[in-house]
Amino acid sequence: MRYLPLTPNDRQAMLAAVGAAAIDDLFVDVPESVRLSGPIAGLPPHASELAVERHMTALARKNLSAGEAPFFLGCGAYRHHVPASVDHIIQRGEFLTAYTPYQPEIAQGTLQVMFEFQTQVARLLGTDVANASMYDGSTACWEAIGMARRITRRAKAILSGGLHPHYVSVANTMAKYTGDQLVTALPELTAEPDTDKLIGMIDDETSCVVVQYPDILGRISDLSDLAAACQAKKALLVAVVTEPVALGAIKSPGEMGADIVVGEGQSIGVGLQFGGPYVGLFGCKEKYVRQMPGRLCGETVDAEGKRGFVLTLSTREQHIRREKATSNICTSSVLCALAWSIHMTLLGEKGLRQLAALNHAGASAAADRLAKVPGVELVTPVFFNEFTLKLSKEARPIVRELADKGILAGVSLGRLYPGEDALENGLVVAVTETTTAEDVETLAAALQEVLA
Amino acid sequence: MSINQSGWRPEMNAGERSDSATYTGNRALMLDEALIFEIGSLDTTGVDFAEAPKAASRIGGLARNKDIGLPGLSEPEAVRHYTRLSRQNYAIDLGLFPLGSCTMKHNPRLNERMARLPGFADVHPLQPVDTVQGAFEVIHQLAHWLVTLTGMHSVAMSPKAGAHGELCGVLAIRAALDAKGQQARKVLLVPESAHGTNPATAAFAGFTVEDIPATEAGRVDLEALKARLGPDVAGVMITNPNTCGLFEPDMKAISDAVHEAGGYVYCDGANFNAIVGRVRPGDLGIDAMHINLHKTFSTPHGGGGPGSGPVVLSEALAPYAPLPFVEKQGDQFVLVEEETAGEHHAESFGRMVSFHGQMGMFTRALTYILSHGADGLRQVAEDSVLNANYVLRALEDVLDAPFARSGPCMHEAIFSDKGLPEGFSTLDIAKGLIDEGFHPMTVYFPLVVHGAMLVEPTETESKAALDQFIGAFRSVAQRAKAGDTALKSAPHFAPRRRLDETQAARKPVLVWKEPAQAEAAE
Numbered sequence: 006m007r008y009l010p011l012t013p014n015d016r017q018a019m020l021a022a023v024g025a026a027a028i029d030d031l032f033v034d035v036p037e038s039v040r041l042s043g044p045i046a047g048l049p050p051h052a053s054e055l056a057v058e059r060h061m062t063a064l065a066r067k068n069l070s071a072g073e074a075p076f077f078l079g080c081g082a083y084r085h086h087v088p089a090s091v092d093h094i095i096q097r098g099e100f101l102t103a104y105t106p107y108q109p110e111i112a113q114g115t116l117q118v119m120f121e122f123q124t125q126v127a128r129l130l131g132t133d134v135a136n137a138s139m140y141d142g143s144t145a146c147w148e149a150i151g152m153a154r155r156i157t158r159r160a161k162a163i164l165s166g167g168l169h170p171h172y173v174s175v176a177n178t179m180a181k182y183t184g185d186q187l188v189t190a191l192p193e194l195t196a197e198p199d200t201d202k203l204i205g206m207i208d209d210e211t212s213c214v215v216v217q218y219p220d221i222l223g224r225i226s227d228l229s230d231l232a233a234a235c236q237a238k239k240a241l242l243v244a245v246v247t248e249p250v251a252l253g254a255i256k257s258p259g260e261m262g263a264d265i266v267v268g269e270g271q272s273i274g275v276g277l278q279f280g281g282p283y284v285g286l287f288g289c290k291e292k293y294v295r296q297m298p299g300r301l302c303g304e305t306v307d308a309e310g311k312r313g314f315v316l317t318l319s320t321r322e323q324h325i326r327r328e329k330a331t332s333n334i335c336t337s338s339v340l341c342a343l344a345w346s347i348h349m350t351l352l353g354e355k356g357l358r359q360l361a362a363l364n365h366a367g368a369s370a371a372a373d374r375l376a377k378v379p380g381v382e383l384v385t386p387v388f389f390n391e392f393t394l395k396l397s398k399e400a401r402p403i404v405r406e407l408a409d410k411g412i413l414a415g416v417s418l419g420r421l422y423p424g425e426d427a428l429e430n431g432l433v434v435a436v437t438e439t440t441t442a443e444d445v446e447t448l449a450a451a452l453q454e455v456l457a
Numbered sequence: 458m459s460i461n462q463s464g465w466r467p468e469m470n471a472g473e474r475s476d477s478a479t480y481t482g483n484r485a486l487m488l489d490e491a492l493i494f495e496i497g498s499l500d501t502t503g504v505d506f507a508e509a510p511k512a513a514s515r516i517g518g519l520a521r522n523k524d525i526g527l528p529g530l531s532e533p534e535a536v537r538h539y540t541r542l543s544r545q546n547y548a549i550d551l552g553l554f555p556l557g558s559c560t561m562k563h564n565p566r567l568n569e570r571m572a573r574l575p576g577f578a579d580v581h582p583l584q585p586v587d588t589v590q591g592a593f594e595v596i597h598q599l600a601h602w603l604v605t606l607t608g609m610h611s612v613a614m615s616p617k618a619g620a621h622g623e624l625c626g627v628l629a630i631r632a633a634l635d636a637k638g639q640q641a642r643k644v645l646l647v648p649e650s651a652h653g654t655n656p657a658t659a660a661f662a663g664f665t666v667e668d669i670p671a672t673e674a675g676r677v678d679l680e681a682l683k684a685r686l687g688p689d690v691a692g693v694m695i696t697n698p699n700t701c702g703l704f705e706p707d708m709k710a711i712s713d714a715v716h717e718a719g720g721y722v723y724c725d726g727a728n729f730n731a732i733v734g735r736v737r738p739g740d741l742g743i744d745a746m747h748i749n750l751h752k753t754f755s756t757p758h759g760g761g762g763p764g765s766g767p768v769v770l771s772e773a774l775a776p777y778a779p780l781p782f783v784e785k786q787g788d789q790f791v792l793v794e795e796e797t798a799g800e801h802h803a804e805s806f807g808r809m810v811s812f813h814g815q816m817g818m819f820t821r822a823l824t825y826i827l828s829h830g831a832d833g834l835r836q837v838a839e840d841s842v843l844n845a846n847y848v849l850r851a852l853e854d855v856l857d858a859p860f861a862r863s864g865p866c867m868h869e870a871i872f873s874d875k876g877l878p879e880g881f882s883t884l885d886i887a888k889g890l891i892d893e894g895f896h897p898m899t900v901y902f903p904l905v906v907h908g909a910m911l912v913e914p915t916e917t918e919s920k921a922a923l924d925q926f927i928g929a930f931r932s933v934a935q936r937a938k939a940g941d942t943a944l945k946s947a948p949h950f951a952p953r954r955r956l957d958e959t960q961a962a963r964k965p966v967l968v969w970k971e972p973a974q975a976e977a978a979e
Contacts, residue, residue, distance in 0.1 A: 006833045008563055010919035011840050019920065023846045023865070028839045031846055031865040032735060034704035039740040044831035048605060051830035054567050061824055065576025067591030069584070078581040081811060088504055090536055092573070095759075098550025099543035102564050105761035108887070108897055109958075110951040114546035115760035118539075121493050124968040128526040134967045140617035140763070143811035171811035174795060178779070178807030182628065182662050225519055255519045279592050280582030280812030281617065282763030294965065300761065305961040308946065308954035317961040336618040336751070340759025347539055350493050353529015356502030362509040369512040387517035408585040416583050423796040438506070 006051050069413070071277060075444035077415040079391045079435025080221065081142065081169050081247045082280065083272035085360075086439055091274055091347045095340055105300075105339075109315045110307075115339065116314035119302035122346040129252050129349075130266040131259020132288030136299040138342040139285025142269025143175045146215065146245050148287070148298045149265045150176055153213035153241045154185055155296050161210045166190035167198045167220025169247060170421045176215075185212070191422060194384050194395055194431055198224040204234040211240040213265075218244050218258055219251055221421070222384065222433060223391035232262025241265060248272055249286065250437075251389040253361030265289045274348035275341050284341035295321065300337050360438060364390040368436035371445045375434065378449050380456035384431070391435040393418075396456060400432040403455050412451050487952060490541040494969045497528025503535050545952045546760070547896045553918050553926045555848075557869040557899035557911025558652065558700060560730045560752035567828065568755065568821035577820050582812035586792055592816060593790035596783045599823045600767070603748060606834070608739030609769035613778040615814040619727060620654040622747025622766025623694075625779055625809060627662045629745055629770065630692055630721045632777040632806040642691040642720065648677055650700045650903035655725060664691060671905055675701045675860045683714050692720035697741070698728045700903040702845065702869035702911070703860060712742025721745070721774065729753045730915065731842055731868035734835030744771040750815070754822040765818035776804040781813055840916035841868040844923060848912055851927045855934045859906055868915070874908025881937045881944065883908035888955065889936065891948035893929035 025031055071084050095101065099114060106112030119137040126135035139145040150162045162185050164173055173189055180187050188206065198220050207214060214235055219225045228244060235242040244258030246268035258266045270284040289297055295318065303317035352360060368390040376383040380397035396403065401419030418431035482489050530538060554561035572578065580589055600612045616622040634642050645664040647655050648671060656666040670678045677695065693715055697705045712722045724738055724746040730753045738746050750756045750765040770778055780802065781794040798805055829837060849870035853861045857875035860866065874883045887897035899911040914923060936944055948954065
C-alpha cells in the first residue's frame, strides 16, 4: 500500500525487537469481546490512485460549478479570481505539512506569515490588532458576542436584521448555553439598513450591537452614529464583514468606531469550496486584546538578538488555562490565512482598490440592466458588489428554474428565510470581477422570460 | 596545467571561514527574509486588472479615502518572499514529526488534486441542491465510512475542528439531558490527563469539570469513577486510547456505569489512529466521539489548521445532532436545514456554523479512505502501534518510560524526565532534537507524567527513518545525562536560537508599526 513504508520483513524484524510474536500481542489491552477479527465487512479494500480518481471525478462531475454557468451567488461566500501563484505556494510542503508553531525556532515561516496576516487584517478592518484567524465568520461572530459579554459583564446582545441568518442561527444556538440574551429581527426589503432602529434599542443592559457591513441584502451605511450611541451606553459595537473586498472601496468599521470587527475572509485567496474550509477574521481595539479568542503571534528577539516571532498571550488559551480559557479553540485556519495573506500581498493596496472598483462598477451596471427587466425592482440603491431585487413573483422557484437552465441566478430570500412572506420575492445578486456583461445579459433575458 | 581547477585543494583550509557574519546575514541556503511591510510598497501590485468600466458610484459617501497600509509585491518578489519563508519551517515532508497526540502522518497529494477539482472547489454552498448532488454524495459516503468504522448510529459532519466537535458532542449531551428534565446534571468528569480542550469545552457548555483520578497503571480509576457518579453527573469525557498512549481496558465497564447512573459518555477521538479498523468505539458503549480528520484521516495540518471534526453519535444522542446535515431520500440527496428540520430533527440543538462544514477536508479524507480501504486502514492502526512500540523499546533503557514495564503502548510512547540530572529538563532534550533535524515530540503533556515526552511516529515512517530518529533521540538523551551544557542553549543550527517568549507576552507587539509610529508609541 503506497502510503505504508513498512515491508513484511520490517514488520517481522520489529516485532522480534519488541518481543512480540504477532501484532495482536501489542493489542493485548483490548478486550476480546471488542476485537475485530479482520477488515470490517461491507467496506471496499484499498484502491489505486487511478481508481480513486475515477470515483471522485465522477462525483465532481455531478456538480454544476460556478465556472460553468452565469453565476450570481453571494450571501457570505463570493467568487473572486485567485492568482495562480497562491495555490502553488500553499502547496509547498513546508507550509502544507507543517504544524502549529509551538517550536518557534523551526517555524519562523508560519509565524512570520501569521504576523503579516495579523497586520494586514487589522489595517483592512481598521482595528488596532487582529488574531491569526478563526474557523470562519460565523464562529468569529459568536465569539465576539461572548467577548463583549466578558468585557461589559452584560448579557443582552442586539443583532441587526441585516446579519446573515446563519450567523444569527449560530449565535442563537450558543446563547442557549452561555446565558447571552439575543435580540434579533428579520431584515426588511427597504433601501436603508436598520441602523437607526438599532440606535434606539441600546440601553444600560446592552453588551453589544452586532451589525453586518455590507449587510445580507448588500446595503451599506455609516456606522459612526451607531458607534457613538453604543459608546454613550458603554456597550460595544461589533461589525461583521462577510465580503472583505468591499473594504478596498468603503470605509472600515474600525475607523467608524467599531470596537470589535470580525468577518469571513473567504473571498480573498480561498475560493468557494462549497462552504469550507474558510477563514475567520477577528480584530479589536488594543485595550481588549487579552479578551480576544484564538491564536496570536507576537514579535520578539532570539538569544542572538535577531528578530523573531512566537505564539503569545497563550494564557488566554485552552492548553494553558483549560476550563478558564477564553475559548475552547485549538486549531485555527492557518493555511487559509496564508492563502489570504499571499493574495493580499499580490494585490497590495493599489490592486485591492482596483479590484474593488471593478466589482462595484460591474455590480452597478448589472443593477441598472436588471432593473430594466419588467417585473424587477431594485430595492437597494446603495451597495458595493451585492444588491437585492424584488421580483414580481416568488424568487425561490425562479432560482430553481433558472438553475435547471444552467444559470446560477443568486440567492433567494426564500432560501435564507423560508416561510417569511414579506421577503419571498427577494433575490440577492452578487457581481464580482469574474462576472461578464454576457452573463448579466443572459440573466436579464432569462428573468424577463420567466417573469412574463 | 593542473587538473581540478575549481575543486578543493589542501591549501584552501588556510583561509577557513570562522563563524562570522556575511554581508547579507544569510548562510548559503539559509536565507533571512524581511516583512512585506519592509520590502513592499503601496503602489506596487502583482495582479493586473482591466480598467473598471464607467458606472455610477453607489457607495453613498462611504468611500475609503485614507491609505489602508497594505503593501504589494510583484509576482516574482511575492513568490520569492513566501518561498524563503517556507524554508524556515519544519514539516512532515522534511522528516519524522513525532508529536504525540497530533498524528503527523504523510499528507497524500492525491487528496490535494481531488479537492481542487472544479466540481468540488468552485461550487457555492447555497446553490440549489439539484446542482450539487455530487458534493452531497461525497459527504454522505464519508459519513457512511465514519459511522461504519466506529460502529455508531449517525454522524454530525459540520464541526470545523476537533475542539468544535467536542463542543458538538457536549452540547448534544446537554440537549439530551435537558430534554429529560435533567438540568440538575451539571458535572462532567474529565481525567487530569485530558487534552486542554476537554475542560475548556465543558466549561463553555456550562458544565463544572471534576477530575477523575488515574491508577498507577495510567488508566482511569474505575472504582473512583463509580464512587463519584450520581444524580448531579452529566457524564464523562474520556480519551481512548488515552493521552499516555494506553488503551483503557475498562472502557466498556466505564460506559455501562455511566449509563446506569443516568449520564452519557463523550470520547475524545484524537487517538483513533491506534485502533481504526481493529476496534469500533461504538462497541465500547460511547455516546459521542469527534474524529479529527486532520489526524487519523490525513488532511493537512497547514501550520495550524484548517481542521475538521465530525462527531459520531449513538442512537441516544442522534436526535440532538446539530443542523445542517445531508440525507438520502430515494435517489436524491437533500440538505436538512432549519426549514426542514421539523418532523425528524425537531430536537436538534441547532446550527453550529454557517453553511455545511469543511467540504475541502471531506474530499481529502474520502480520497484517503478510498485509497486505503478497509484492509489498508486496519494496517494503518497496526503499523502505527508497531512503530510506537519499536521506539519505546529502543529507548526505555536511556529514558524513564513510566508504563513500559506493564505492557505495550498503543500508537504513542510516553517518557518522563525522571533521571535527568539537576538543571536538565525535557525542554533541553526537545531543543537538542531540533539540531538533529527533527521536530521535537510533544512536551509537558499530559500533565500526569512529570516532564512528559509523548512520541507518536505514525505508520508512514519507514524502519530506517525510525532507526535514525531513535539514534538521535538516544544521543540527545545521553548528552543530557552526561550534563552537556551545550544543550541548555540549543538549538544552535536552526534559523533562530531560543526566542524570548516572556518579552513577547509582557510587551506584546502583534502588528507591524512603521518605525516613526513605533517610536511615538514608546
